Amino acid sequence: MAWLVLGIAVITEIVWAVSLKWAAMQATPLASAVPIVLSFVNMGLLALAMRGLPAGTAYAIWTGLGAVGVTILGVLLFGEKLNPVQAGFMSLIVVGVVGTKLFAPA
Numbered sequence: 187m188a189w190l191v192l193g194i195a196v197i198t199e200i201v202w203a204v205s206l207k208w209a210a211m212q213a214t215p216l217a218s219a220v221p222i223v224l225s226f227v228n229m230g231l232l233a234l235a236m237r238g239l240p241a242g243t244a245y246a247i248w249t250g251l252g253a254v255g256v257t258i259l260g261v262l263l264f265g266e267k268l269n270p271v272q273a274g275f276m277s278l279i280v281v282g283v284v285g286t287k288l289f290a291p292a
Contacts, residue, residue: 187238188234188235188236188237188238188239188244189235189238189239189287191231191234191235191238192231192232192235192239192244192247192248194231195228195231195232195234195235195248196247196248196251196252196255197255198224198227198228198231199228199232199248199249199251199252199255199256200251200252200255200256200259201224202221202224202225202228203252203256204256204259204260204263205217205220205221205224206221207260207264208220209221232244232245232248235248239290240290243286243290246282246283246286247283247286247287250279250280250282250283251279251280251283253276253279254276254279254280257272257276
């Protein structure tokens with residue numbers, strides 16, 4: 187169950203970070219409120235996942251996959267640039283996350 191909660195926390199992290207960019211582009215009260223609400227949901231889910239997983243494992247996966255997800259959405263939604271070398275290093279993050287999950291005791 188902790189892994190599922192962590193997966194939802196990763197998705198929330200990605201949506202939260204993208205909502206920051208959206209809020210900066212919109213500059214409305216609603217656009218400003220969305221990332222604030224998502225930050226509380228995000229932290230709550232991470233804390234819940236850490237009940238069943240080591241803190242370092244949960245945090246490494248949360249930040250790693252969050253960074254990769256935000257980068258991909260930045261490219262797709264906002265036209266941000268990603269060169270092949272950056273993509274290669276991001277794939278190493280994904281390999282690290284998969285390895286962490288495969289060899290985690292929980």
